Amino acid sequence: MPRKNWYMKKCVFCQIVANQEVESHRIIYSDNEYVAMLDLHPISKGHFIVFPKKHFSEIKKFPSKGKFFELAVSLAEKEIKRLGAKAYFLKLNNNIFKLEDDPLHVGHIHMHVVPKFIKAVE
Numbered sequence: 001m002p003r004k005n006w007y008m009k010k011c012v013f014c015q016i017v018a019n020q021e022v023e024s025h026r027i028i029y030s031d032n033e034y035v036a037m038l039d040l041h042p043i044s045k046g047h048f049i050v051f052p053k054k055h056f057s058e059i060k061k062f063p064s065k066g067k068f069f070e071l072a073v074s075l076a077e078k079e080i081k082r083l084g085a086k087a088y089f090l091k092l093n094n095n096i097f098k099l100e101d102d103p104l105h106v107g108h109i110h111m112h113v114v115p116k117f118i119k120a121v122e
Helices: 003-010 012-018 065-083
Strands: 027-030 034-038 048-052 087-093 110-116
Touching: 012 034, 027 065, 034 065, 048 065, 065 087, 065 110
Parallel strands: none
Antiparallel strands: 027 034, 034 048, 048 110, 087 110
């Protein structure tokens, strides 16, 4: 079996794409090309990730960078409004899995969308 196909079978995001019903309680958006789902280890309320259904490990090899970014921003804007957050930040994971031996780093490009809320003043 070629290495790429082996890796895709081991990739948690590729597994989710192949069987979305398993994570349907976390999926907030899905179309023919992308999935957005609540993060398993959220930094803040409403933290979610967006990833392409096709496996790409590097953003430079991904042909739809603009569409990917536009979708992440569009979903972020909708979610922060729904949650009452005042801002958000985006974080793109690109090749992080090659640098750090952490099982949470997935070798499938994805964008984190993290809502930011006003902190209470003490």
